[in-house]
Each structure stands twice: as C-alpha cells, then as structure tokens.
Amino acid sequence: MSQKTEHTFVALLEKHQNIVHKICRLYTNDQAAHNDLFQEITIQLWKAYPKFRGDAKFSTWMYRVALNTAITLYRKSKRKIKTQEFENVAFKIKAEEYDDTTEKQLSVMYAAIKELNDIDKALVFLYLEDKNYSEISDTLGISEVNARVKMNRIKKKLRSILNP
The missing domain is CATH 1.10.1740.10 (RNA polymerase sigma factor, region 2, helix turn helix motif)
Known part of the structure; x- marks a missing residue:
C-alpha cells in the first residue's frame, strides 16, 4: 500500500x-x-x-x-x-x-448489556451510538424491521435485568 x-x-x-x-x-x-x-x-x-x-x-x-x-x-x-x-x-x-473513571456511571448498564448475546450486544451498542435503524441494519446485515423488533425485545430484557 x-x-x-x-x-x-x-x-x-x-x-x-x-x-x-x-x-x-x-x-x-x-x-x-x-x-x-x-x-x-x-x-x-x-x-x-x-x-x-x-x-x-x-x-x-x-x-x-x-x-x-x-x-x-x-x-x-x-x-x-x-x-x-x-x-x-x-x-x-x-x-x-x-479512562475507565469517566464511564463509572455506565458500569451497571454495561453489566446488564454483557448479559445479552453477541448480536444483541452489537445492536444495543449501535443504538447507544445514535445510529438509526437503517445504519444498524446495514452494519449488522439484518433487515431494518428485524433491527426494530430485536431492539424492542432487548429493551424489555434490559429492563428485567436492571429491575428484577
């Protein structure tokens, strides 16, 4: 190169x-x-x-x-x-x-996200990075509808992890 x-x-x-x-x-x-x-x-x-x-x-x-x-x-x-x-x-x-200290407030959320499967972690990460569903679907190679459905299910799952 x-x-x-x-x-x-x-x-x-x-x-x-x-x-x-x-x-x-x-x-x-x-x-x-x-x-x-x-x-x-x-x-x-x-x-x-x-x-x-x-x-x-x-x-x-x-x-x-x-x-x-x-x-x-x-x-x-x-x-x-x-x-x-x-x-x-x-x-x-x-x-x-x-610098880990700048993200200490997020440690509880990261712990909950780590309990998710690999693809769900990636989807949450992209969502938290303010990517729209079109960008998320392009990045992960899934349909936009699938990304939306998965994200709604993940949100429910994270709520249950964070508020048992």
Missing part, C-alpha cells in the same frame, strides 16, 4: 478509535484483554482497508469490521482473546489512554 493510503488509514483510525474502545469494553473484562482486542481489531481493519470501497461511511464500515472481529474472537474463546503478531506495519497509532 502507498504511504498516502497508510496516512489516510491512520488518520481515520485515530479519528474514530473511540468506536473500537467502546466495542472492546463490551467484549472484554480487563484492561489487558481490552488492549489485545483493540490491537486485533486494528489489524483486521488494516487488512480489510484495501477492500473499503467507500459505499458506506468509514465509521459504519469500521463498526462492522470491529464488531465482527470482536464477536468472532469472543465466540472462539469466551475468556481470553488471542491476538496475532503484526510486525511489518511501520505506522504508529497515537492511542488515547482509556
């Missing part, structure tokens, strides 16, 4: 890295696993970037790759996420320090 392509990718990743951090928080339980998953998602994004056609917004494409990577790795090993080495990449990404 050209250096220009690499710089464009790094700039886009730095701009949208909070998406990856939020996904990592949903699918991991500690900082080490969070860091490993962040690295693995970054690798998968880099590998998939040449196929990014620009049909969707970069952030929508990034959600899809990141969620698919997280779900795949989570399903492979429910407790520990394995990463692969990626030594031939010369770019460095300035990762923001992930």
Whole structure:
C-alpha cells in the first residue's frame, strides 16, 4: 500500500478509535484483554482497508469490521482473546489512554448489556451510538424491521435485568 493510503488509514483510525474502545469494553473484562482486542481489531481493519470501497461511511464500515472481529474472537474463546503478531506495519497509532473513571456511571448498564448475546450486544451498542435503524441494519446485515423488533425485545430484557 502507498504511504498516502497508510496516512489516510491512520488518520481515520485515530479519528474514530473511540468506536473500537467502546466495542472492546463490551467484549472484554480487563484492561489487558481490552488492549489485545483493540490491537486485533486494528489489524483486521488494516487488512480489510484495501477492500473499503467507500459505499458506506468509514465509521459504519469500521463498526462492522470491529464488531465482527470482536464477536468472532469472543465466540472462539469466551475468556481470553488471542491476538496475532503484526510486525511489518511501520505506522504508529497515537492511542488515547482509556479512562475507565469517566464511564463509572455506565458500569451497571454495561453489566446488564454483557448479559445479552453477541448480536444483541452489537445492536444495543449501535443504538447507544445514535445510529438509526437503517445504519444498524446495514452494519449488522439484518433487515431494518428485524433491527426494530430485536431492539424492542432487548429493551424489555434490559429492563428485567436492571429491575428484577
């Protein structure tokens, strides 16, 4: 890949890295696993970037790759996420320090969301990111009607988890 392509990718990743951090928080339980998953998602994004056609917004494409990577790795090993080495990449990404204290108010909600299955977690995540049902359906590869129905069921389920 050209250096220009690499710089464009790094700039886009730095701009949208909070998406990856939020996904990592949903699918991991500690900082080490969070860091490993962040690295693995970054690798998968880099590998998939040449196929990014620009049909969707970069952030929508990034959600899809990141969620698919997280779900795949989570399903492979429910407790520990394995990463692969990626030594031939010369770019460095300035990762923001992930500050857990800023999200302590959300810890109860995250705990409830973690009780959901993988697809429901992804749907809630996109909903909380203020994505409309059209974007959610495109990202998850389901129909818009299915996304709406699933979201209503998830809301009821979360209410029952939070208010037993």
